[in-house]
Amino acid sequence: MNLFFAITFWFATAVITLGLGYKVRQYWKTEAPLLIPTTPAPTTQGGVIMRMIREVTLFESLFKSNKWIWILGWMFHFSLLLVLARHVRYFQEQPWFWVTLVQPFGKYAAYTMILGLAGLLLRRIVVDRVRYISSPSDFLMLIMLLVIGFSGLIMQLFDRPDIIGIQNYFINLMGFKIVSLPINSALVVHLVLVALLLIIFPFSKLLHAPGVFFSPTRNQADNPREKRHQPSWVANMPSSNESAES
């Protein structure tokens, strides 16, 4: 198990780092040929930054379109943030101040994370038109996150693992050293699914996390009168006169 999890997590870390790097580079280099901000949209760059901040912190556009999905989606994502902040301690000998501060919040966030995920899963099952457009991966992704959450909660409540031992294992893993990992069954389920999550992240819908920043409908200013929108490849094209002459 010590070796199995070492190899799995080294591999998973490499996949998510390289995979995400590759995808973000691809998004970065993809031209947006047309100016298509969703209106009403800000007319300045500063306004776009504020809109993006509201979008990723409050899920503003989702709030405007559907309150139920907004409640469930926001609850899940905000809880996930707290849970992940609580997990930072597994990778530090001396946790940062804010990591210590967030511990009790992260603990209760497990419940709201599971509640949000369960609601989102229920929606895909009971709402006809959502079920119609749902693929197996949509369900599997939610179920995977739910099982990660449940196995974490089981450890928190019933099957207490040796937290210091787990911390020691992961800190050593970061220095490419393998020490003993004190396992229990909930931890095995938890870690196998977390590794799977890291591996599929760059190939799945979870890419919406970095992707939102590259969405032209969100990151463009509504300024076609002030500024001509021209993708970089247009500047390198021969002008229509030149091509007519040749």
Ligand code: HEM
């Ligand atoms: C290598 C990465 C991870 C390790 C070593 C790890 C380990 C643990 C451990 C030991 C617990 C029990 C905490 C306690 O008893 O106080 C726990 C709980 C939990 N984990 Fe993880 N986990 C990892 C990644 C994740 C990820 C990526 C998620 C979410 C997608 C997650 C979600 C949870 C939840 C919801 C809980 C219950 C709340 C809590 O106690 O923090 N874990 N995890």
